[in-house]
Amino acid sequence: MNNDYLKFWRVIRQYIKVKYGLTQSDLDVLLFLNSEGYFDKDKFQEFNEILSWDEQRFNHLLRDGWIE
Numbered sequence: 001m002n003n004d005y006l007k008f009w010r011v012i013r014q015y016i017k018v019k020y021g022l023t024q025s026d027l028d029v030l031l032f033l034n035s036e037g038y039f040d041k042d043k044f045q046e047f048n049e050i051l052s053w054d055e056q057r058f059n060h061l062l063r064d065g066w067i068e
Contacts, residue, residue, distance in 0.1 A: 029057060030066055 016027060032051060033039070039047070044058060061067045 025057065026061065026066070029061065033067065 013024070013027065016022065017024065022030070029051060032047070036043075036047075058067075
């Protein structure tokens with residue numbers, strides 16, 4: 001059986017964005033952070049070099065409970 005789950009990514013991505021009020025960038029960041037475990041503001045700055053993040057996104061995700 002073929003486990004080609006990524007073919008549904010577009011539908012799933014749109015559903016998540018609408019249901020939770022996230023932007024594509026927010027979702028990208030959360031997916032990246034999912035495997036990172038604990039991080040602090042200094043580590044966030046390291047991530048900033050990898051992904052295009054901004055201070056407002058960090059504060060928004062923190063405020064809305066997506067990150068602690």
